Amino acid sequence: MDLDLTPEDLAFRDEVRAFLAAELTPELREAGARQTSVFVEPRHSLAWQKILHARGWVAPSWPEEYGGPGWTEMQRHIFAAECAAASAPSLAPMGLRMVGPCIMRYGTPEQKAHYLPRILSGEDYWCQGYSEPGSGSDLASLQLRAVSDGDHYVLSGSKIWTTHAHHANRMFCLVRTSSEGKPQQGITFLLLDMATPGLKVDPIITLAGEHEVNQVFFDEVRVPKSGRLGEENQGWTVAKYLLEFERGGGSAPGLKVALERVRGMAGELAADPHFRRRLAEREIAVQAVEMSELIVLSALAGGRNPGPASSMLKTQGAETMQRIDELAVDAAGAYAAVFQPHAREPGSNAPAIGPEHSLTAMARYLNNRAASIYGGSNEIQRDIIARLVLGL
Structure with missing residues (x-):
């Protein structure tokens, strides 16, 4: 593994530095410098995302066919390092780094065409419905029930520690569609609209005094089956793939x-x-x-x-x-x-x-x-x- 920067890499680094000097406003630098967690308030992160999207740099790891810049692995590393050094605010990872790659791998052509451009532009802001009360690290024990009803699933239960659910208009969510066999075998991966009737978001204020996480309640929430990513009862496979990118x-x-x-x-x-x-x-x-x-x-x-x-x-x-x-x-x-x-x-x-x-x-x-x-x-x-x- 050669860690020395090539002349091309050095030229790319200079290009990134010039871009950051020109486009990263004092307000955005302040937001990045005062960032206290992985997440920045959307009014700052989405403003920066808009600037990066216009340049074609918003999703460094995405393939070119889906809107990525076509960078090498070293260029991605250089870009991340220069952004960190310049105090650029972090972009919300739920769409760009987590569910986006899953949609590329497991989504239908219709799902890819609909969701991926909206993730890049920031039009869709995602949250993650994984953890539940009593089912944190033991994710396979989740109990949010999804009952089949024609072309929909009807969801009842709750999710907790749902970061930025109060900002998000979309959620990717793990639900239980079967109780037979091993717990992992009855889980399905859904993409849903946060404006769906019956869905309620309650804030959880952290020890730092910040509203970042929430509990989300589902009271017979109807989710179209067209929002399922992958096959029914195969959501554990999708979830494991996503966690590789989260971790x-x-x-x-x-x-x-x-x-x-x-x-x-x-x-x-x-x-x-x-x-x-x-x-x-x-x-x-x-x-x-x-x-x-x-x-x-x-x-x-x-x-x-x-x-x-x-x-x-x-x-x-x-x-x-x-x-x-x-x-x-x-x-x-x-x-x-x-x-x-x-x-x-x-x-x-x-x-x-x-x-x-x-x-x-x-x-x-x-x-x-x-x-x-x-x-x-x-x-x-x-x-x-x-x-x-x-x-x-």
Whole structure:
């Protein structure tokens, strides 16, 4: 695996930097710099998505036939790194990185023609209906019932921890269509409209004081069977494919930026040997994540999907970010404990208490505690690694 940039890669990097300098507005940079989780409010992320879509750069990993830019794996890595370094706000991953690839693989021609252009443009904003009360990491135990009724399924039950369901107009959802056989054998994958009658979204406010997740209730919600992705009772296969994209890749550039942010916050702590040792340990961990991601990128360049290696990347990335967050809270000191969500809002005129770099330290720490749970807990990922990688 050759990690040296070719002249073509260097020229591409310069092109990306020039684009970011010209198109990434101060408002969008502020939104990216104050981002406290994977998700940015749609008023910022969709504004940036519109700019990228106009350039044809909104979906770096998509094939050209579906609207992707046709980049090499190294170009995608360069683009992600430059966006992170420039504080570009993250795009919502549910459509572009998760359900989009599933539609490409399992969708009908009609589903591809309808949904994929709308994902690229941001016209459809997606949320994920996977977790349920009592069925988090044990996803196969989900109980949201979908009863067949002519050309529709009738859904009854609830989903929880549904990120940005209050913003989304579409949901991809796992439902139970059969109770026979193994639990995985009775699951179906549905695409549905969030405006469907009988669907209700209730907010869940996080410890960081943010409204990002929700509980969604289904009271005899009628979903057309034309919204089914793949065959009935075969949704587990689609879900596993999607989770490979949710769990793997793309975290090293963000980890590097987070580590540099901590360096800038350190102040007097930079002279403390214990703090310096912990900082060095985090730097080594970030380098390990980056090397793992590059190995996966090399495999992808050969036409293979992430496979079980995505579990390793998910575990490495989540735990390394959490340890960097701990350092940031230490560096922020007493200012980390100040509850000031309004001052964190991009464009807010609320005065910040303490230095700017400490404003988001605690919110990032609290939000990222969930990173080792969502997408499948890290304990589950280690079980996957043991079985499918180590053969235990």
